[in-house]
Amino acid sequence: MRNAPHSKNCLNEQGIYPCPVCRCGQITVLPLMEAMSCNFCNHIFTTNFEQQLLKLADSQPSLTWRWNGKTWKGLQHPGLQLGWDYLIVAIAFVVLPTAIVGCSAYLFPPIPGTPLAWLPSVWILLTFMAHLACVAWLAVEYYQLPILLYFRAIGRRLFNLRLM
Structure with a gap:
């Protein structure tokens, strides 16, 4: 070197x-x-x-x-530029599946008063959260945000403070 x-x-x-x-x-x-x-x-x-x-x-x-x-x-990634096309695809990936599940719950609603009448609403929320988590995970991987390492560092610092 x-x-x-x-x-x-x-x-x-x-x-x-x-x-x-x-x-x-x-x-x-x-x-x-x-x-x-x-x-x-x-x-x-x-x-x-x-x-x-x-x-x-x-x-x-x-x-x-x-x-x-x-x-x-x-420094910027060579050859990799995040533009509007990635943002549009990410929004579509979150919104379209949620909209499909929401439309099916609207078109075929559960019978009120049945034990699982709450399921379509929860399913819509779970669909939205799962797809949003996928997009967030990809963003964290792209920008290399060490979220788990931050939590580990905070845990180490708290544990060391308790030992003192």
């Missing part, structure tokens, strides 16, 4: 930096490897010290950040 000029604000292999993924751990160089890893979320990163870039090696598409001396700045 080639080193950039050793400066306090430059990304170099001797430094310890905050993890751009989980924002809780620290990344350091892996011994005997040309890679870095986080001590909290265990992600592996490859580095380009000349351009001050850090690339997430264990995701597809790989995410890239540039070190500005204090924090990481995310």
